[in-house]
Amino acid sequence: MAKDKNIFTEKLDLGYCEDMQEVSVDEFEKILHNRRSVRVFKDKILPEEIVKKALEHGFLAPNSSNLQPWKFIWVRNKEVKTELAKNCFSQNGAKTASDLIVCIARTNTWKENSKKMLDAFKDAGEEPPKVVESYYKKIVPAAYGLIGPFGILSPIKWLFLNTLGLFQVMAREPIWPSQLKTWAVKSTALACENIMLSFSAQGVDSLPMEGYDSKRVKKMFGLKGHDHIVMIIGAGYRADNGVYGPRVRFDSDNFIQEIK
Ligand SMILES: Cc1cc2nc3c(=O)[nH]c(=O)nc-3n(C[C@H](O)[C@H](O)[C@H](O)COP(=O)(O)O)c2cc1C
Structure with a gap:
């Protein structure tokens, strides 16, 4: 990188100070554990405010250079939802969701x-x-x-x-277009997680989906080459049989490389 002063090396003193708020780690853990991928939702419509709040929480995600390279298409309309669910391979999670959110990473903004x-x-x-x-x-x-x-x-x-x-x-x-896509997808995926955790905190369920026909979904919403669908999130209230089983995670040792 350049040797002269730049945003990475310069310590900015803008006279701004922000303290951390007190939070409970137990509550945070409840939010994490509440979020399960729900494959069948109850036939009950979500209040709009809940989805709006979840989307606003999505926008709080950290993102590269604060360039916010995302867009979310929030589908409530019954006919559009039915067509979109069909393009999600008619998965039950999509068919029964109250709301569907198409999460898009944008490389042209x-x-x-x-x-x-x-x-x-x-x-x-x-x-x-x-x-x-x-x-x-x-x-x-x-x-x-x-x-x-x-x-x-x-x-x-x-x-x-x-x-x-x-x-x-x-x-x-x-350097390559695929890397620019990765760049935008990283930040958008973080926003997606925020959205799902927000739903969880609000007592609402969700399902992230990559099971969809991207070409057909892009056509539905007039998306272009610089729009990359990261996932489609279904949201609603879990049906009694909506969670298919206890959560499975492999042993942490598989994933942590500790450098001592
Ligand atoms: C990017 C992504 C795409 C996924 N796509 C689907 C999907 O199309 N259909 C589905 O039923 N689950 C899908 N899932 C859910 C995963 O199967 C689920 O997160 C995983 O089994 C762990 O379960 P948990 O979310 O309850 O912890 C997806 C998850 C992610 C993160």
Whole structure:
């Protein structure tokens, strides 16, 4: 990375202080344990406010460069829901859900959202610090841009970054369109988890689904190449037989590599 002062190396003192609120870890654990993938929902419509709140909680997810590369299509309409459920392989979880949320990662909004980030400072009556301005005006376009349509510029970007990377610590991704997709999907998936945990905290159930025909779903909502469906979330109240069995997780030792 550049050796001069930048957003990573500069310690910003903006005179702002935010204390942590007290929370109960027991309550948090209840929320985690309450969230189960529910495959059959009761025939009962969710209050709109609950879904709105869950979506708002989704937006609080951490996300790359605060560029919020997501979009959520909230489907309540009966006919649209029926067609969407059919495109989710007619899974019971989709067919019986009160609401369906199509969660989309977008790779074409980083430019306008960079501008919004700088505007947020101006709206608060402040000038963005130099390193922040430089981040959104120079680093972000270099990091998430220079790929071109269908990755036409990617080989040049690859050669440039990998040559420079021989001599210094270097950002290696995103270079190819698939890596830009991964970039947007990571942040959107975090928002999805927030949404499902919010449902859980509100006493509501959910089901994340990747069992869908992406082409047909994209056509339904006029989604384009830069829109990537991350998952479709079904929400509602669990039917008595809605959870198929106790939760199964492999031993933690399988997943933790501790460096001592
Ligand atoms: C990205 C993703 C896609 C999933 N797709 C489906 C799906 O299409 N249908 C389904 O019944 N469950 C689906 N699941 C649910 C998983 O099977 C479930 O999370 C897993 O079995 C663990 O169970 P739990 O969520 O109750 O802890 C999906 C989960 C995730 C995270």
